[in-house]
Amino acid sequence: MLVAGPTASGKSALALALAERCGGVVVNADSQQIYDAWRVLSARPTPAEEARAPHRLYGHVGLETSFSVGAWLRDLAPVLAAARAAGQRPVIVGGTGLYFKALTEGIAPIPEVPPEVRAAAEARLERLGLAGFAAELAARDPETAATLDRENPMRVLRASEVLDHTGTGLAEWRRRTAPPLLPLAACTAAALAPPRDWLYARCEARFEAMLAAGALEEVRRVQALGLPAAAPGLKAVGAPELMAHLSGALTLEEAAGAAKTATRRYAKRQLTWVRNQMAAWRRIEASLTGARIEALAAELAG
Numbered sequence: 001m002l003v004a005g006p007t008a009s010g011k012s013a014l015a016l017a018l019a020e021r022c023g024g025v026v027v028n029a030d031s032q033q034i035y036d037a038w039r040v041l042s043a044r045p046t047p048a049e050e051a052r053a054p055h056r057l058y059g060h061v062g063l064e065t066s067f068s069v070g071a072w073l074r075d076l077a078p079v080l081a082a083a084r085a086a087g088q089r090p091v092i093v094g095g096t097g098l099y100f101k102a103l104t105e106g107i108a109p110i111p112e113v114p115p116e117v118r119a120a121a122e123a124r125l126e127r128l129g130l131a132g133f134a135a136e137l138a139a140r141d142p143e144t145a146a147t148l149d150r151e152n153p154m155r156v157l158r159a160s161e162v163l164d165h166t167g168t169g170l171a172e173w174r175r176r177t178a179p180p181l182l183p184l185a186a187c188t189a190a191a192l193a194p195p196r197d198w199l200y201a202r203c204e205a206r207f208e209a210m211l212a213a214g215a216l217e218e219v220r221r222v223q224a225l226g227l228p229a230a231a232p233g234l235k236a237v238g239a240p241e242l243m244a245h246l247s248g249a250l251t252l253e254e255a256a257g258a259a260k261t262a263t264r265r266y267a268k269r270q271l272t273w274v275r276n277q278m279a280a281w282r283r284i285e286a287s288l289t290g291a292r293i294e295a296l297a298a299e300l301a302g
Contacts (some may be wrong), residue, residue: 001088001301002092002302003092005274006095007095009192009202010287011192012043015091015193017296018296023088024090025054025056028197029057029093030093030099031072032097035233035236037233039059039221058252063234073102076103097270097273100279103181106181109176109178112164117161134148134150149269189282190300191284193274194284199267206282209278236267
């Protein structure tokens with residue numbers, strides 16, 4: 001079973017309800033919840049929730065580790081095999097659309113990009129700005145650029161670094177895609193797309209709840225590690241803003257406001273992905289809370 005959707009949409013609660021109903025195991029498909037240091041800030045399941053059903057691939061990666069969709073698939077394969085052997089139904093849940101796309105459609109065999117190549121691309125992005133960087137990519141690889149959200153810096157950066165390293169564009173690599181690990185036709189797949197106003201309000205309320213639950217202290221512990229600013233795990237939504245507060249650059253109110261804005265933008269991008277990339281999934285447009293979650297879980301578990 002697959003459950004996708006934007007942050008704060010209720011997908012984790014739905015996945016847990018599904019796992020409890022069908023004796024399943026909840027498997028993470030969220031690129032922020034993989035990192036070990038971000039339990040509060042990434043809204044990972046709580047210890048109490050983890051006690052209700054087995055959870056896999058949460059908090060298993062160090063902040064300094066560059067973790068690709070290919071790495072996620074490699075980690076996922078034995079988890080799925082173990083679940084099947086134990087008679088458990090996997091419930092794969094998350095907000096990283098690219099993970100689900102690779103899972104259900106296959107992934108191109110792109111070589112791992114060395115850190116120095118990625119760093120050079122990041123430096124160009126900083127120097128040129130996103131619009132200039134995207135224009136540079138379009139001039140070098142128009143076919144790939146035409147398929148990208150050019151307002152998403154991570155997508156543009158990825159396309160550029162792959163071209164830099166391999167000399168081959170992402171569009172060509174995609175034509176070499178291997179068969180999927182889990183074809184969509186073999187899954188029950190639900191994509192959450194709740195009303196935007198409801199979702200944004202949930203994003204803001206949840207960030208306040210994160211602060212009350214110790215997000216600032218969590219960020220302080222991470223900042224004390226002295227990791228380089230480019231460390232992959234430091235890009236978690238809300239982390240840069242709270243680090244800026246701890247460094248004295250922003251008041252807590254300013255940092256919280258900026259983090260809420262970043263969260264809303266992230267949620268908007270995820271909604272756009274659901275609407276544009278998950279047409280074959282069952283789309284759930286209702287706002288999910290309490291009894292609605294249980295009712296939907298009962299229907300999907302069927």
